[in-house]
Amino acid sequence: MSDRPTPVGALLRAAPPDRLPEVAAEHLRRHHGAGRVEVLLGDLTLTGLRPLLEPAGPAGDALAARCFGSQRPVVGDTSGSRYAYLPLSVWGERLGVLSVHTSLPAGAALTDQLSTVADELAVALRAAGAVTDRYRRATRLQRLTMAAELQWELLPGRSLGDERFLVAGQLEPAYAVFGDHFDWVLDGDRLTVTVLNGYGDGLDAAVLTTVAVNAMRNARRAGANIVEQAELASDALYARYGGAAHAATLLLEIDLVGGRVEAVDAGSPRAVIARERDFHPVTLEQQLPLGMFGDSRYETQRFLLEPGDRLLVVSDGVHAATPGGRAPYGESAMLAALRRTRLQPATEAVGTVMRGLRDYHAGTDPADDAVTVCLDWRR
Incomplete structure (x- = not known):
C-alpha cells in the first residue's frame, strides 16, 4: 500500500x-x-x-x-x-x-x-x-446596496488572461454602483468585451443593465455576432421600457491572433489605445443606445491593435466626469493617469486610472458611477 x-x-x-x-x-x-x-x-x-x-x-x-x-x-x-x-x-x-x-x-x-x-x-x-x-x-468591508449586489453578481470576474492577453475591469463606487457594467468572454482566438452605461439611478438602472447583459449573452451563446447581440438586447430593452430607458454600450470582438477589432458603438463608452508612449483615441461613429427605439439596427466598425498595445475602455462616469465644473476627466487627466500605468499590468492599471478619477474629484462625491476596462494584447 x-x-x-x-x-x-x-x-x-x-x-x-x-x-x-x-x-x-x-x-x-x-x-x-x-x-x-x-x-x-x-x-x-x-x-x-x-x-x-x-x-x-x-x-x-x-x-x-x-x-x-x-x-x-x-x-x-x-x-x-x-x-x-x-x-x-x-x-x-x-x-x-x-x-x-x-x-x-x-x-x-x-x-x-x-x-x-x-x-x-x-x-x-x-x-x-x-x-x-x-x-x-470576507471581501466586503460594508454592506452593498441592492443595485450593487445585482451588478457584482452579474460580473464575469475581475480579470482574465493567458499568454496572449490580459483584460481587467473595475466598478466604482464598489458598494453603491448602479447602471455601469462590463462583460467579457473568451472563445478560441476571439475575445468579446462589452462596457455598458445603464440609464438612470439605483435599482432601476441595475435591473435595466441586467436585462441588457443577459440579452447579449443569450444571443452570443446562440452563436450570434456582436451586431445581432446588440439588436437583440435593444429589442429586449425596448419591449420592456418602450424607449423610456436605454443602455449606452460599446461591444468589441477582438481577434487575438491578428489584432483586428470589430466594434458596435451604441452610446457613450469611449476607448483609447496606448501604444508605446503615445495615445490614440478610437474614433467610432456613435449609433443609438440600446433600447432607445424599436427595431434599431446596428453596423460594425473596425480598427486594429498592434502587439504590445493597451486598450482602455471607460464609461461616461470616467471620461465625462466634471467635478466642480472642471474640464472632463477624459480630456487630459485620464491620459496622465494612463501614462502612469506604463509599467503596470492591466490588473493594476485599472486601479491607477480609478484612483486618478477619485483624486480628480478632490473629496467631492461623484455624480455618476464608473467603469474602467483595460486590455493588454500580448500576442
Missing part, C-alpha cells in the same frame, strides 16, 4: 466548500512543515487583502501586496524560518494570496510545491464561490 499523501486537489474536492482554507492549511502543516498559514482574499476594491483563517487577524502586509500585484511568489527568511507568499489566481483572475511560514529548506523545489497547493486552492475557491457566501463576506 502506498504511503504517498493524498494530492491536495483531491482533498479540496472532497471538502465542504466553506472549509477549503482549513483543508489546505492542514495539508501544508502535515506535508510541508508549515507553521502559520493564512489565506488572504482581495477586497471588492482590490486595495486590501482580507484574512480567512483568522478573520480578526492582520490584513495582508507589504509582502502580500507585492505578491498580489506582481502575481509572482515572494519568498525569504525571517527569524530562522522561511516565508512564502503565493498568488491565488485562476485564468488570470486574481483572488488573493496564500501565506505560508515553513521550517523546510528554501529553494525552487519548495516554491514549486507551495505554488501547486496555491493553484489547486485558487481553482477550488473560484468554484466554491457559487455555493457558499463565506468568501464573498
Whole structure:
C-alpha cells in the first residue's frame, strides 16, 4: 500500500466548500512543515487583502501586496524560518494570496510545491464561490446596496488572461454602483468585451443593465455576432421600457491572433489605445443606445491593435466626469493617469486610472458611477 499523501486537489474536492482554507492549511502543516498559514482574499476594491483563517487577524502586509500585484511568489527568511507568499489566481483572475511560514529548506523545489497547493486552492475557491457566501463576506468591508449586489453578481470576474492577453475591469463606487457594467468572454482566438452605461439611478438602472447583459449573452451563446447581440438586447430593452430607458454600450470582438477589432458603438463608452508612449483615441461613429427605439439596427466598425498595445475602455462616469465644473476627466487627466500605468499590468492599471478619477474629484462625491476596462494584447 502506498504511503504517498493524498494530492491536495483531491482533498479540496472532497471538502465542504466553506472549509477549503482549513483543508489546505492542514495539508501544508502535515506535508510541508508549515507553521502559520493564512489565506488572504482581495477586497471588492482590490486595495486590501482580507484574512480567512483568522478573520480578526492582520490584513495582508507589504509582502502580500507585492505578491498580489506582481502575481509572482515572494519568498525569504525571517527569524530562522522561511516565508512564502503565493498568488491565488485562476485564468488570470486574481483572488488573493496564500501565506505560508515553513521550517523546510528554501529553494525552487519548495516554491514549486507551495505554488501547486496555491493553484489547486485558487481553482477550488473560484468554484466554491457559487455555493457558499463565506468568501464573498470576507471581501466586503460594508454592506452593498441592492443595485450593487445585482451588478457584482452579474460580473464575469475581475480579470482574465493567458499568454496572449490580459483584460481587467473595475466598478466604482464598489458598494453603491448602479447602471455601469462590463462583460467579457473568451472563445478560441476571439475575445468579446462589452462596457455598458445603464440609464438612470439605483435599482432601476441595475435591473435595466441586467436585462441588457443577459440579452447579449443569450444571443452570443446562440452563436450570434456582436451586431445581432446588440439588436437583440435593444429589442429586449425596448419591449420592456418602450424607449423610456436605454443602455449606452460599446461591444468589441477582438481577434487575438491578428489584432483586428470589430466594434458596435451604441452610446457613450469611449476607448483609447496606448501604444508605446503615445495615445490614440478610437474614433467610432456613435449609433443609438440600446433600447432607445424599436427595431434599431446596428453596423460594425473596425480598427486594429498592434502587439504590445493597451486598450482602455471607460464609461461616461470616467471620461465625462466634471467635478466642480472642471474640464472632463477624459480630456487630459485620464491620459496622465494612463501614462502612469506604463509599467503596470492591466490588473493594476485599472486601479491607477480609478484612483486618478477619485483624486480628480478632490473629496467631492461623484455624480455618476464608473467603469474602467483595460486590455493588454500580448500576442
